[in-house]
Amino acid sequence: MSLGRRAFLQFVGGAIGGTLLTPIPWKLADDSAIWTQNWSWRPSPERGEITEATGTCLLCPGGCGIQVRLVNGHRAIYVKGNPDHVVNRGGLCPVGAAGLQYLYAPYRVTQPLKQTGKRGDPKGFQPISWDEALKVVAAKLTELRQKGQPHAVACLTGQSRSSTADLWKQFFAAYGSPNLYTMPCHSDSTRLAVALATGQEADLAFHLEKATYVLNFGAPLLEGWASPTRAQRLFSRWQTEQPGVPETEFVHVEPRCSLTASKADRWIACNPGTEAALALGIAHVLIREKLFDAAFVADQVFGFEDWTDAAGAQRKGFKALVLGKYSPQDVASLTGVDAEVIQELARQLARQKNAVVLWGPPTDTPNNLYHDLAFLALNALIGAFSSKAMISLVPPQPWQALPDPAMDMEAFKGQGQKPLGQPASTPKTKVRPNTVHAFFNALANGEEYPIELLFIHEANPAYGLPENALAVQALQKAGTVVSFSSYLDETSAYADLILPNHNAFERLDDVIGLPGAPFAFYAVATPILSPQYDTKATGDVLLSLAKALGGTVAQSLPWKSYQDLLKLRAAQIAQAGSGTLVDATFDPASVAPGAPLKPNFSKASDVWRKLTSGLCWVDAPQALDRYATPSSRLELACQGLLASVSANAGDELFMAHYAPLNPSGDAGELPLLLITHRSLSLAPGYVPNAPFMNKLLPDDLLLQQDVFVEVHPSTGKKLGLRPKAKALLKTPRGEAAVRVRFAPTVPAGVIALPEGLGHTAYDEYVQGKGVNANAMVEVQLDPVTGLGTVWATRAQLRLA
Amino acid sequence: MSGNAHSEHAAGKVRYGMVIDLDKCTGCGACAVACQQENNIAFRPDESNKLRTISWLTLYRLENGKDYPEHREAMLPRPCMHCDSPHHAPCTFVCPVNATVRDEHTGIVDHIAVRCIGCRYCMVACPYHARSFNWWDPKWPKTMEAMLSPEVSPRMRGVVEKCTFCHHRLNRARDRARINGEDPDGVEYTPACVEACPTGAITFGNLRDPHSQVAKLAKDPRAFRILEKLHTEPKVYYLSSEQWIHKQSDNDLS
Ligand code: SF4
Ligand code: SF4
Numbered sequence A: 001m002s003l004g005r006r007a008f009l010q011f012v013g014g015a016i017g018g019t020l021l022t023p024i025p026w027k028l029a030d031d032s033a034i035w036t037q038n039w040s041w042r043p044s045p046e047r048g049e050i051t052e053a054t055g056t057c058l059l060c061p062g063g064c065g066i067q068v069r070l071v072n073g074h075r076a077i078y079v080k081g082n083p084d085h086v087v088n089r090g091g092l093c094p095v096g097a098a099g100l101q102y103l104y105a106p107y108r109v110t111q112p113l114k115q116t117g118k119r120g121d122p123k124g125f126q127p128i129s130w131d132e133a134l135k136v137v138a139a140k141l142t143e144l145r146q147k148g149q150p151h152a153v154a155c156l157t158g159q160s161r162s163s164t165a166d167l168w169k170q171f172f173a174a175y176g177s178p179n180l181y182t183m184p185c186h187s188d189s190t191r192l193a194v195a196l197a198t199g200q201e202a203d204l205a206f207h208l209e210k211a212t213y214v215l216n217f218g219a220p221l222l223e224g225w226a227s228p229t230r231a232q233r234l235f236s237r238w239q240t241e242q243p244g245v246p247e248t249e250f251v252h253v254e255p256r257c258s259l260t261a262s263k264a265d266r267w268i269a270c271n272p273g274t275e276a277a278l279a280l281g282i283a284h285v286l287i288r289e290k291l292f293d294a295a296f297v298a299d300q301v302f303g304f305e306d307w308t309d310a311a312g313a314q315r316k317g318f319k320a321l322v323l324g325k326y327s328p329q330d331v332a333s334l335t336g337v338d339a340e341v342i343q344e345l346a347r348q349l350a351r352q353k354n355a356v357v358l359w360g361p362p363t364d365t366p367n368n369l370y371h372d373l374a375f376l377a378l379n380a381l382i383g384a385f386s387s388k389a390m391i392s393l394v395p396p397q398p399w400q401a402l403p404d405p406a407m408d409m410e411a412f413k414g415q416g417q418k419p420l421g422q423p424a425s426t427p428k429t430k431v432r433p434n435t436v437h438a439f440f441n442a443l444a445n446g447e448e449y450p451i452e453l454l455f456i457h458e459a460n461p462a463y464g465l466p467e468n469a470l471a472v473q474a475l476q477k478a479g480t481v482v483s484f485s486s487y488l489d490e491t492s493a494y495a496d497l498i499l500p501n502h503n504a505f506e507r508l509d510d511v512i513g514l515p516g517a518p519f520a521f522y523a524v525a526t527p528i529l530s531p532q533y534d535t536k537a538t539g540d541v542l543l544s545l546a547k548a549l550g551g552t553v554a555q556s557l558p559w560k561s562y563q564d565l566l567k568l569r570a571a572q573i574a575q576a577g578s579g580t581l582v583d584a585t586f587d588p589a590s591v592a593p594g595a596p597l598k599p600n601f602s603k604a605s606d607v608w609r610k611l612t613s614g615l616c617w618v619d620a621p622q623a624l625d626r627y628a629t630p631s632s633r634l635e636l637a638c639q640g641l642l643a644s645v646s647a648n649a650g651d652e653l654f655m656a657h658y659a660p661l662n663p664s665g666d667a668g669e670l671p672l673l674l675i676t677h678r679s680l681s682l683a684p685g686y687v688p689n690a691p692f693m694n695k696l697l698p699d700d701l702l703l704q705q706d707v708f709v710e711v712h713p714s715t716g717k718k719l720g721l722r723p724k725a726k727a728l729l730k731t732p733r734g735e736a737a738v739r740v741r742f743a744p745t746v747p748a749g750v751i752a753l754p755e756g757l758g759h760t761a762y763d764e765y766v767q768g769k770g771v772n773a774n775a776m777v778e779v780q781l782d783p784v785t786g787l788g789t790v791w792a793t794r795a796q797l798r799l800a
Numbered sequence B: 001m002s003g004n005a006h007s008e009h010a011a012g013k014v015r016y017g018m019v020i021d022l023d024k025c026t027g028c029g030a031c032a033v034a035c036q037q038e039n040n041i042a043f044r045p046d047e048s049n050k051l052r053t054i055s056w057l058t059l060y061r062l063e064n065g066k067d068y069p070e071h072r073e074a075m076l077p078r079p080c081m082h083c084d085s086p087h088h089a090p091c092t093f094v095c096p097v098n099a100t101v102r103d104e105h106t107g108i109v110d111h112i113a114v115r116c117i118g119c120r121y122c123m124v125a126c127p128y129h130a131r132s133f134n135w136w137d138p139k140w141p142k143t144m145e146a147m148l149s150p151e152v153s154p155r156m157r158g159v160v161e162k163c164t165f166c167h168h169r170l171n172r173a174r175d176r177a178r179i180n181g182e183d184p185d186g187v188e189y190t191p192a193c194v195e196a197c198p199t200g201a202i203t204f205g206n207l208r209d210p211h212s213q214v215a216k217l218a219k220d221p222r223a224f225r226i227l228e229k230l231h232t233e234p235k236v237y238y239l240s241s242e243q244w245i246h247k248q249s250d251n252d253l254s
């Protein structure tokens, strides 16, 4: 259509009529006119109608609500927190705030790709159509099943709290493989500890809004713990004096002076890896001075006193163990914390009505099982599990899960195989142990049986798995690697096929459960804008693969689309008739375990509409009044371990105790201890740092290509180093060039390295900066659970 | 020159200002990221040369100077202070071309990049290092040009830029007030950094309105301003219950 002169004049007239009312367009027009005259090569952003879309951030499991400003509905220009959202009430973390830089990243995979050269060759990727790619994968799946090797298919997903994860579970059950894993995190070990102590499959729910005293053993509350923005808000709440709300005292235990340590009301510095010993020392004082919740322990706890095992053998209980081995003096020499301080902490903890003990490693890795049990035991002693309910349990599936998968013979046989590499000692509980490291280890070393088809979904193990070299070796050993990554990352670089997922802002998805939160949670993430490229939601890809396989697999995944499955969730919520759809006015402090919330919805369509508009479904956690353990009590002596540890095992192997795993290497050659840590301004996970976030990094953390390790000045001097000097860092796992920051944030002999740097993939804004901490640390398999733990690595630092 | 600035300055009923609670601030940096996306701030592959990088809101690390385990650190976010010293802010005083001026109706110190000749006198004059210079042409990866905001013009090589208290958001809010038949002067609005902060550490509003939260907090016993001795009269206040932080408020930021 051509625009006549008359029409043009009318158009301008209309515009002026509008602008007279609003001076902004005048100002902007004037401004941009000058600019475009002078610098025509400068990008001039397309103008147009501005709208706002509501959604949920999917960049971590934190579940924050977002609002995105769009120009003409197709250009996303600004993301902010949804002020009406229950999780974040308007705030965001820096990763979420920089989120659009992932949507528009140059390193996105824009269409399905097939490796035509050697695996790992970035130039070998060629486009392939979706149809063809899906045919290839379906054919491979069919072939393996026909050969009776369904267990040779494996999957690693980084999105464990979404319906896609449930689809993977359903698919693997119906197809017949036990090799489904999630990226390792602390809840891998806590779920096992909870299952042993309580007999339930559940996540721990900490009622931190009600707490008057929080004793935190190392959890990086302000560096990205659990739901990061929620943790920030909790901290802020504790810092705010509110009428009628008692003040919260926050005591933090950690070897390094992190921001959480600095901002805590009190910081207790301990030797690396000794937090559990300190917890047991505090338990000793509580027991000796009779400051523990004796009624609860007498009523509900098994194994506090001495006990008799199933074979009739007399066993020492927790009381005898702790009184015998963890006196304040003994613990002081282990932890470096004064005996008086240990006593004082115990008395404070006992005095407080609403005290709770938190814990977690600084980098969200699985913990030593016996240490997780120690913190659970301390909580039991202070009555946090009692009717005060400072801790309760949230099941991973708050309502009826998916229908049982239809399983044929092949599926039963495949499912019956031992997960690749899993140690025999792994406790048999309701919880499937997530033995990722053992899996990659067996695959890399060609042990047990081969993996012919490996799926990688929303995960980047070639970078982000502690001891990432193991993942790289394993990827090279797998028959075919299929990645669903939206990005060309370190892992998808090794794929044979990349079937790109929609990016976090483009897809319909959901969030099931909020880590650490004292309520059950469900949120739907609606797409903010339509997909920018030729991508497909992985949920839908899985459904079409199931359909192509036919038979019981297709029967088990009958949904037409991923959206249908999410709508089924909404229908299940409506049907369950429990829980409430809430906005920011919901106060988690008002929730009592075991008292389900009254529904404020009726029909499934009503639930769906509200969920897609940014409301979230929440419900009360379970009350801890039933224990599904052999003793029907909370077990401090875990009888579930009888099958895992040998019959003549020492008494302490059933209970919490301090069990450090010795780091390997020669202490003479590697005299220092390397610890790693996180910061909110360094993305550690599936996405790398966005360019916006690079500006946050101080020049004594990253200078050009060099990362700084923190060294105590006395250690630095002893090593002949000077501040900012270039140095070589060596551990049993690798060597790297670094610089040193002289900082009294660590004690003598300990050095600290941040996570989130040292990428080799993506683009010039990301790659080649610093060192990947995962490549330097040593992973030690927990001898009981087989999970890969990380606490400290022997190291050497010398002048470069 | 800003005409009868002084008389208006003394009598004006609107002075936008900010209070940042350092007890709550965790140094997460969401504020600084939000500032960058809101204001089309250019970035480069290497951002570690802090004399060359462009940053309107910078996070500084403060340390108490003690040894382990008495050592403590805190983060201090620093936007432009929108200095309210009589007649002129240090930067507006030295600008030879009136590219940077204080709007005496609002107290906001603006920088009009199209007028800027890049002499950088203002950068030297500013005691808070609040100003950055465009040493290079701004360049976005092609795909990221899609996220540039049409409300703020990208700047060019050779000019200075700095925090504007999200002036375009004020214009938006004044506009809305006019359309609704309300008084646009002193209208409430929220800069991007304030909106993004997960801990609610930043409060923004009219310091001259005695009922505003920001005016009340500015009088809190925990309140201080940076380099108060220079009489630049910053309109950004800080709150802290730590004596060691108060003691550093007279030190240079560097
Ligand atoms: S905390 Fe997680 S969910 Fe929230 S904004 Fe950050 S990345 Fe997104
Ligand atoms: S967003 Fe808030 S908490 Fe984070 S650095 Fe900025 S002011 Fe501090």
Ligand code: SF4
Residues within 6 Å of the ligand: B080, B081, B082, B083, B089, B090, B091, B092, B109, B125, B126, B127, B128, B129, B130, B131, B162, B232
């Ligand atoms: S802080 Fe610096 S740039 Fe801002 S008004 Fe003061 S002198 Fe000018």
